[in-house]
Amino acid sequence: xxxxxxxxxxxxxxxxxxxxxxxxxxxxxxxxxxxxxxxxxxxxxxxxxxxxxxxxxxxxxxxxxxxxxxxxxxxxxxxxxxxxxxxxxxxxxxxxxxxxxxxxxxxxxxxxxxxxxxxxxxxxxxxxxxxxxxxxxxxxxxxxxxxxxxxxxxxxxxxxxxxxxxxxxxxxxxxxxxxxxxxxxxxxxxxxxxxxxxxxxxxxxxxxxxxxxxxxxxxxxxxxxxxxxxxxxxxxxxxxxxxxxxxxxxxxxxxxxxxxxxxxxxxxxxxxxxxxxxxxxxxxxxxxxxxxxxxxxxxxxxxx
Amino acid sequence: xxxxxxxxxxxxxxxxxxxxxxxxxxxxxxxxxxxxxxxxxxxxxxxxxxxxxxxxxxxxxxxxxxxxxxxxxxxxxxxxxxxxxxxxxxxxxxxxxxxxxxxxxxxxxxxxxxxxxxxxxxxxxxxxxxxxxxxxxxxxxxxxxxxxxxxxxxxxxxxxxxxxxxxxxxxxxxxxxxxxxxxxxxxxxxxxxxxxxxxxxxxxxxxxxxxxxxxxxxxxxxxxxxxxxxxxxxxxxxxxxxxxxxxxxxxxxxxxxxxxxxxxxxxxxxxxxxxx
Numbered sequence: 195x196x197x198x199x200x201x202x203x204x205x206x207x208x209x210x211x212x213x214x215x216x217x218x219x220x221x222x223x224x225x226x227x228x229x230x231x232x233x234x235x236x237x238x239x240x241x242x243x244x245x246x247x248x249x250x251x252x253x254x255x256x257x258x259x260x261x262x263x264x265x266x267x268x269x270x271x272x273x274x275x276x277x278x279x280x281x282x283x284x285x286x287x288x289x290x291x292x293x294x295x296x297x298x299x300x301x302x303x304x305x306x307x308x309x310x311x312x313x314x315x316x317x318x319x320x321x322x323x324x325x326x327x328x329x330x331x332x333x334x335x336x337x338x339x340x341x342x343x344x345x346x347x348x349x350x351x352x353x354x355x356x357x358x359x360x361x362x363x364x365x366x367x368x369x370x371x372x373x374x375x376x377x378x379x380x381x382x383x384x385x386x387x388x389x390x391x392x393x394x395x396x397x398x399x400x401x402x403x404x405x406x407x408x409x410x411x412x413x414x415x416x417x418x419x420x421x422x423x424x425x426x427x428x429x430x431x432x433x434x435x436x437x438x439x440x441x442x443x444x445x446x447x448x449x450x451x452x453x454x455x456x457x458x459x460x461x462x463x464x465x466x467x468x469x470x471x472x473x474x475x476x477x478x479x480x481x482x483x484x485x486x487x488x489x490x491x492x493x494x495x496x497x498x
Numbered sequence: 499x500x501x502x503x504x505x506x507x508x509x510x511x512x513x514x515x516x517x518x519x520x521x522x523x524x525x526x527x528x529x530x531x532x533x534x535x536x537x538x539x540x541x542x543x544x545x546x547x548x549x550x551x552x553x554x555x556x557x558x559x560x561x562x563x564x565x566x567x568x569x570x571x572x573x574x575x576x577x578x579x580x581x582x583x584x585x586x587x588x589x590x591x592x593x594x595x596x597x598x599x600x601x602x603x604x605x606x607x608x609x610x611x612x613x614x615x616x617x618x619x620x621x622x623x624x625x626x627x628x629x630x631x632x633x634x635x636x637x638x639x640x641x642x643x644x645x646x647x648x649x650x651x652x653x654x655x656x657x658x659x660x661x662x663x664x665x666x667x668x669x670x671x672x673x674x675x676x677x678x679x680x681x682x683x684x685x686x687x688x689x690x691x692x693x694x695x696x697x698x699x700x701x702x703x704x705x706x707x708x709x710x711x712x713x714x715x716x717x718x719x720x721x722x723x724x725x726x727x728x729x730x731x732x733x734x735x736x737x738x739x740x741x742x743x744x745x746x747x748x749x750x751x752x753x754x755x756x757x758x759x760x761x762x763x764x765x766x767x768x769x770x771x772x773x774x
Contacts, residue, residue, distance in 0.1 A: 229581065230581050230582065230583050231580045231581050231582055232583065234577055234580045234582050235582040235583040235584065235588070237577070238577050238578070238582060238588050238592075239584075239588065242588060242591045242592060244648070245591055245592060245594055245595060245648075246591065248603075248606055248607065248610065248648075249594070251606065251610065251614075252606050255609070269614070310503050310506075313500070313503065314500050314503050314504075317500040318500065327500070330500060330504055333504075334507065337507070337511050337512075339756070339757055339760055340511065340515060340753065341705070341708065341709055341730075341752060341753060341756050342709055342730075343709060343729070343730045343733040343734065343749050343752060344515055344518065344749045344750070344752065344753045345511060345514040345515050345518065346733070346734065346749075347518055347528075347733070347736050347737065347742060347745065347746055347749070348513075348514035348515070348517040348518040348521070348746075349510070349514045350737060352510070352513070352514055352517075366510065367510060370506060370507055370510040370511055371511070373503065373507055427596070427597055430599075431597075431598070431599035431600065431601075433599065433600070433601040433711075433712040433715075434711055434712065434734075438734065448599075449599045449601045449602060449712075452601065452602055452605060455605070456605075456716075463609065466605070467606070467609075470602045470605060470606060473599065473602055474598055474599065474602055477597040477598065477599075478594070478597065478598070480597070481593075481594065481597040485590055485593075486586075488597075489589070489593065489656075492656050493656060493659065493660045493663075
């Protein structure tokens with residue numbers, strides 16, 4: 195019986211096994227199924243120029259002298275790279291202040307989104323049998339249908355009234371605005387977590403709060419990554435809220451301060467592009483370093 | 499645990515909506531005194547050609563942008579899901595736009611459209627593009643759609659990729675054994691099976707593009723004239739323009755229209771879903 199079996203598997207007997215040729219053949223045959231689609235690869239590479247060209251263009255413009263920037267198409271690589279464009283733009287837009295303001299809003303928004311949405315999701319999922327929590331869920335979801343322009347005008351007045359016409363207020367609105375969608379993600383994820391873990395914690399005498407902090411929140415980590423990435427990108431790149439809500443120009447965020455170059459400095463293109471590049475740099479750098487992690491995080495959100 | 503969050507939520511989303519709704523029945527300018535004027539604002543809006551034009555433009559733009567983004571994203575997802583060389587690198591490039599600020603991206607494209615493209619067109623003697631597309635009231639929307647797709651396609655692509663990867667391998671293998679070619683597999687298996695993801699993308703996309711703001715601000719500022727002015731832009735001008743209550747009424751109408759559309763979309767698209 196056993197011999198019959200080995201007969202069917204030529205790689206297991208005979209001298210071929212020693213020199214590995216048959217092995218090689220088998221592997222090659224396997225690889226036939228995973229043929230690389232060269233035509234598609236080439237097409238995608240060419241099409242990716244639509245992304246790369248504007249980026250190259252931004253970098254090359256940022257390094258030009260004002261004279262060179264004003265002539266031609268802008269595609270030529272700078273003859274004499276002007277690194278001082280960056281230092282000039284740095285001073286002109288008060289880059290450190292704008293950076294700090296943007297970072298402040300982003301940190302508060304991300305932490306707030308994680309804390310608020312995960313707690314709400316936990317409360318709703320574990321009390322699904324109670325009417326109040328089911329209604330809360332519907333209430334939170336219904337807010338997803340309200341377009342932002344509907345609340346913005348009263349919101350501007352309201353934040354000013356509460357003394358929140360500053361970066362803190364912007365972060366606040368980001369958190370509130372994201373609760374619907376983020377809770378939805380957490381709720382979907384929480385339903386897949388077995389309740390036994392919590393029951394065990396309960397038996398050991400943990401309070402609801404302790405159970406949430408020590409058992410549930412750590413388990414939510416993969417979804418927290420997803421929510422955190424969305425919150426980070428959404429608050430870092432946001433233009434509308436800071437522009438509308440922040441009263442003090444000195445506290446404006448990176449995207450908003452770029453408007454300088456549409457007004458009084460609108461002919462100094464190389465300076466403008468240097469400033470754009472510095473504003474784009476932080477998220478680009480984060481993306482380059484955490485690309486795999488970001489992709490898997492965002493994908494997870496899409497599957498749910 | 500849930501009570502404080504609900505209170506905050508009500509305070510910063512429901513309360514403003516109700517206050518705004520109330521003021522849409524007044525003549526409040528955003529400051530000073532006001533009095534009730536009933537439905538006057540709504541009546542004025544229905545006879546205001548500028549508002550009508552902004553609605554037409556907004557819906558036209560949202561439909562075109564949603565369709566274009568989803569077609570591009572679906573093609574990209576199918577391509578990136580194929581067996582390609584340098585997969586990680588190519589994917590890495592395609593998702594860059596997702597992390598960039600839409601406003602700044604649009605500023606960069608503003609220069610490309612208004613300076614670089616015309617200069618190139620002149621060099622090659624292609625006269626239709628020798629003047630900036632952004633200054634052309636009939637075609638400026640093309641530039642806005644282009645930048646929206648550039649920035650919005652990666653996000654939709656990710657959702658489609660997730661959908662494609664959720665298709666069990668044995669289904670496609672079975673199709674291949676039955677002699678289905680690549681195109682047939684995509685048409686008869688991949689597309690029907692990711693219909694649910696198409697629903698998500700279309701609903702989220704359409705709602706988002708109705709509120710497009712920063713890309714228009716950076717490219718055309720709503721111009722030339724008011725050719726590319728979106729409803730959101732008009733509403734946001736309610737403070738600076740001193741027509742707070744008027745724009746609030748506009749916002750309420752906008753809300754009702756988007757709500758009806760969202761519900762219709764859900765109804766129509768739900769029926770088309772295929773599940774394994």
